[in-house]
Amino acid sequence: MVHLYKEIQPADHFEISLPHFLSTNERQLLTLFYQPLTGAEPISLYLTLWAEGEDIHSSPMTHYHLMNVLDAPIGKIFEARIALEAIGLLRTWRKDEGESRHFIYELNRPLDAHTFFQDPLLSMFLFSKIGEQAYRKLRKRFVKQINKDAYKEISRSFIDVYKPVHTNVPKDFFHTDVKRSNKEYPFYYEQFDFNLLMSGLSEQLIPSSSITLEVKEVIAKLAFLYQLSPLDMQKVVILALDDNIHISKERLKKAAADYYKLTVSKDAPKLQKTFIQTDAPIIQEKNSKEQELQHYLETTPPIQVLRDINNGKEPLPSSVQIAEDLVVKHGMPVGVVNVLLEYVMLTTDMKLPQKYVERIADHWMRKNLKTAKEAMELARTERDKYTKWKNENEQKTTTSTSSYKKKNAASKEIVPEWFYKRNEQKNESTQSKETTAIDFEQERLKILKKLGVQDG
Numbered sequence: 001m002v003h004l005y006k007e008i009q010p011a012d013h014f015e016i017s018l019p020h021f022l023s024t025n026e027r028q029l030l031t032l033f034y035q036p037l038t039g040a041e042p043i044s045l046y047l048t049l050w051a052e053g054e055d056i057h058s059s060p061m062t063h064y065h066l067m068n069v070l071d072a073p074i075g076k077i078f079e080a081r082i083a084l085e086a087i088g089l090l091r092t093w094r095k096d097e098g099e100s101r102h103f104i105y106e107l108n109r110p111l112d113a114h115t116f117f118q119d120p121l122l123s124m125f126l127f128s129k130i131g132e133q134a135y136r137k138l139r140k141r142f143v144k145q146i147n148k149d150a151y152k153e154i155s156r157s158f159i160d161v162y163k164p165v166h167t168n169v170p171k172d173f174f175h176t177d178v179k180r181s182n183k184e185y186p187f188y189y190e191q192f193d194f195n196l197l198m199s200g201l202s203e204q205l206i207p208s209s210s211i212t213l214e215v216k217e218v219i220a221k222l223a224f225l226y227q228l229s230p231l232d233m234q235k236v237v238i239l240a241l242d243d244n245i246h247i248s249k250e251r252l253k254k255a256a257a258d259y260y261k262l263t264v265s266k267d268a269p270k271l272q273k274t275f276i277q278t279d280a281p282i283i284q285e286k287n288s289k290e291q292e293l294q295h296y297l298e299t300t301p302p303i304q305v306l307r308d309i310n311n312g313k314e315p316l317p318s319s320v321q322i323a324e325d326l327v328v329k330h331g332m333p334v335g336v337v338n339v340l341l342e343y344v345m346l347t348t349d350m351k352l353p354q355k356y357v358e359r360i361a362d363h364w365m366r367k368n369l370k371t372a373k374e375a376m377e378l379a380r381t382e383r384d385k386y387t388k389w390k391n392e393n394e395q396k397t398t399t400s401t402s403s404y405k406k407k408n409a410a411s412k413e414i415v416p417e418w419f420y421k422r423n424e425q426k427n428e429s430t431q432s433k434e435t436t437a438i439d440f441e442q443e444r445l446k447i448l449k450k451l452g453v454q455d456g
Contacts, residue, residue: 038087
């Protein structure tokens with residue numbers, strides 16, 4: 001799956017549907033059960049949406065807001081979103097209005113620990129991620145084991161206790177939309193060929209009534225997990241039968257695991273995301289520096305780019321507003337906006353004249369630029385034109401562009417110096433704190449010496 005992030009853009013709006021509050025126990029489940037499966041980024045997105053959704057007066061937000069809060073590019077946010085959808089923590093609705101898109105994100109509760117461990121896919125997925133020892137420790141912590149083998153369930157059903165009473169209430173009063181339960185995750189068991197499965201099982205051996213809807217779901221999940229065909233699952237179902245010709249989920253899971261170990265592998269199966277690109281692009285050494293810059297501009301929020309260009313200092317609100325307008329109001333791709341900001345600041349002595357920015361932005365939007373690479377190439381090609389525009393805007397001659405010189409056969413691409421210094425600000429800050437601590441200690445010792453007091 002390539003370029004999935006193009007399904008959403010920073011300017012797209014979204015609303016949050018929060019049908020319930022999150023308990024402390026559910027926060028533990030998110031951290032200890034779901035985070036090993038999805039990674040930290042989807043859980044961070046989930047908690048961010050939860051925090052924003054608790055504000056009942058909140059208005060629709062843009063994905064650009066999420067980019068700033070999570071400090072992540074739009075592609076990472078999209079991947080985090082679909083990971084939450086796949087695991088059952090999020091449901092998404094989309095509405096298109098012309099070129100704009102609007103989303104509704106509905107957050108679901110995590111499964112309780114007992115249901116999670118009962119699910120063959122999720123439990124095996126967690127087992128493969130954290131290992132047997134940690135898995136057993138979690139199970140012992142969250143699931144209380146009670147042996148019910150010597151007991152018989154005598155619970156009454158709803159119809160055993162209640163009976164309908166005819167009244168004059170209109171029929172449409174009882175009409176409700178049938179919604180999928182939140183206590184599950186989207187898995188389409190209908191994709192499994194149950195007809196082929198049942199064709200090889202005699203009615204005398206396995207009554208069709210034993211293959212309930214719940215059993216079908218477990219069969220389909222086990223077949224998906226172990227990559228077993230319907231013919232293989234026939235053998236698994238037979239192995240799972242108990243003395244009373246009954247099929248339970250636990251026996252099905254054990255039978256499938258035993259069959260897999262005997263016929264396929266002794267190692268537990270693993271699950272992998274389908275949108276991970278296995279073929280990494282080949283980067284030529286002579287272009288690696290420029291490609292590193294392009295990747296940075298393509299995947300970094302504009303506010304962070306402004307900070308890095310400004311040696312780690314917070315940008316002025318006017319500069320932030322210009323960047324946000326380009327992304328949110330005009331829908332320009334983040335990579336293109338970052339190239340525009342960098343180009344203008346490096347060619348105007350670190351200034352960001354709004355009219356000059358808007359003039360180039362208008363030109364780039366008409367050119368329909370989509371990537372940072374396209375923007376950088378156009379900036380080099382149109383260098384003379386943009387210099388003329390700059391002079392018209394400032395009414396004076398400024399220094400020529402430095403990082404966007406025309407390429408020739410013998411020259412190398414110049415990567416701006418700020419790009420390499422963007423991480424030095426944190427180190428300088430740490431060193432400054434250490435120096436301050438040393439100076440304070442020395443001053444303290446001097447004062448003690450004057451007072452004739454020994455330290456300690």
